[in-house]
Amino acid sequence: MMNEEFRMTKEYPIPKSExxxxxxxxxxxxxxxxxxxxxxxxxxxPAQQPAPxxxxxxxxxxxxxxxxxxxxxxxxxxxxxxxxxxENQKDLFGRLGxxxxxxxxxxxxxxxxxxxxxxxxxxxxxxxxxxxxxxSKGPAPDGGMNLHLQVWREQQVLVKTDAxxxxxxxLFIGGPKWRDGQLLxxxxxxxx
Amino acid sequence: xxxPSDENHDLIRWLDGExxxxxxxxxxxTLQNDPELAAEAESMRQxxxxxxxxxxxxxxxxxxxxxxxxxxxxxxxxxxxxxxxREKAAASTASWFSWLRMPWLAGAAAAAAAxxxxxxxxxxNSSSGTxxxxxxxxxxxxxxxxxxxxxxxxxxxxxxxxxxxxxxxKKIVGFRVHRAESDAELATTTLFDENGAVLAVVxxxxxxxxxxxx
Numbered sequence: 001m002m003n004e005e006f007r008m009t010k011e012y013p014i015p016k017s018e019x020x021x022x023x024x025x026x027x028x029x030x031x032x033x034x035x036x037x038x039x040x041x042x043x044x045x046p047a048q049q050p051a052p053x054x055x056x057x058x059x060x061x062x063x064x065x066x067x068x069x070x071x072x073x074x075x076x077x078x079x080x081x082x083x084x085x086x087e088n089q090k091d092l093f094g095r096l097g098x099x100x101x102x103x104x105x106x107x108x109x110x111x112x113x114x115x116x117x118x119x120x121x122x123x124x125x126x127x128x129x130x131x132x133x134x135x136s137k138g139p140a141p142d143g144g145m146n147l148h149l150q151v152w153r154e155q156q157v158l159v160k161t162d163a164x165x166x167x168x169x170x171l172f173i174g175g176p177k178w179r180d181g182q183l184l185x186x187x188x189x190x191x192x
Numbered sequence: 193x194x195x196p197s198d199e200n201h202d203l204i205r206w207l208d209g210e211x212x213x214x215x216x217x218x219x220x221x222t223l224q225n226d227p228e229l230a231a232e233a234e235s236m237r238q239x240x241x242x243x244x245x246x247x248x249x250x251x252x253x254x255x256x257x258x259x260x261x262x263x264x265x266x267x268x269x270x271x272x273x274x275x276x277x278r279e280k281a282a283a284s285t286a287s288w289f290s291w292l293r294m295p296w297l298a299g300a301a302a303a304a305a306a307x308x309x310x311x312x313x314x315x316x317n318s319s320s321g322t323x324x325x326x327x328x329x330x331x332x333x334x335x336x337x338x339x340x341x342x343x344x345x346x347x348x349x350x351x352x353x354x355x356x357x358x359x360x361x362k363k364i365v366g367f368r369v370h371r372a373e374s375d376a377e378l379a380t381t382t383l384f385d386e387n388g389a390v391l392a393v394v395x396x397x398x399x400x401x402x403x404x405x406x
Contacts, residue, residue, distance in 0.1 A: 081366060098342060099347065110365075111366075111368055111369070113371070114372055115372070125367055125394060126367055127367060129364050131404075133402070144321070144323070151352075153355075155403070158330065158335060158355065159328055159330050159335070159350070159352055160328070160331075161326075161337070162325070163324065163326065164323060164326065166322060167321070168346075169322050169346060169348065170323070172342075172345070173349075173350045173351075174350070175352060175355065176352075176355040177355070183358065183364070
């Protein structure tokens with residue numbers, strides 16, 4: 001009886017709707033491999049480009065205005081530059097005249113408003129011929145700023161200096177002679 | 193256990209006769225059992241005897257009178273200096289007390305105090321908000337930096353003397369830089385005008401010198 005039952009069970013035909021164990025294993029392996037591939041792919045190879053990260057603006061300690069000025073005694077010798085002094089520097093030429101005698105005529109050749117970066121060097125480049133490198137050394141009392149300055153003439157450093165700048169108290173740098181006059185560099189710390 | 197240095201110390205004390213009777217008996221018993229130590233003791237005893245025989249017990253100091261007189265002179269000078277210092281300090285105190293007795297002192301002191309306060313206020317006002325230069329360095333020894341403050345111009349002036357003039361035929365090109373962007377990785381700074389156009393790029397060359405690229 002038992003043998004009969006056994007034989008009947010073993011030889012019982014498999015319905016078409018049921019899956020053979022071997023095929024089930026095969027399907028399971030395929031599913032496993034496919035899902036693994038999808039998981040790995042989604043983890044390491046994003047299907048689409050990530051949203052662009054907005055560039056982080058570097059920290060600053062302040063802002064400076066720098067200008068290259070040509071000083072001469074003869075108005076006819078001015079270069080004809082159209083650069084105008086900003087509103088807060090309207091009396092600049094009068095102040096320069098009190099220092100750089102005998103020059104009576106001044107004109108701005110180039111100017112540059114520059115953030116003073118806290119962690120990086122900052123360049124004030126009102127012209128390609130005479131420019132300034134600034135390294136911030138942190139704030140000073142009364143709204144001032146400790147700075148390390150380097151005045152460059154093309155690829156030659158003219159002077160290195162440690163300065164404390166205050167808004168409204170500009171630094172006038174007497175540079176090289178040019179034509180009938182002299183090139184001056186003006187650096188002023190902007191009010192916060 | 194005794195170390196060799198202890199033995200040497202005992203040996204010296206034995207030779208110099210510094211041991212008590214008990215110590216001497218003990219040490220001499222040790223000598224009898226230690227032939228090496230006994231030989232050393234005999235050698236040192238002979239050396240000591242030889243020194244005592246050949247050298248006098250006391251040696252006279254050469255030029256003793258001169259030596260003593262110089263010491264006495266130095267001591268006298270030090271005493272004199274101390275006395276002078278004491279007199280000076282006493283005179284200074286006395287003079288201050290005599291000044292304090294002057295009748296016009298109160299008025300003078302008040303005027304001095306007012307002057308000092310005014311000076312302090314002026315110093316604070318003048319130093320507040322004034323740019324200053326702490327130090328300068330000119331790599332070219334022919335160039336000299338001169339720093340001064342111009343009260344008329346309300347500016348700090350850094351005058352560079354001895355610079356080579358810019359050739360007259362050279363055209364100085366000016367920029368109007370509105371903003372700049374720094375790239376820390378590339379160590380460059382890009383300069384933009386007010387319309388956002390690139391004016392120049394400042395880059396450092398291998399020598400650490402700035403180069404302007406346009």
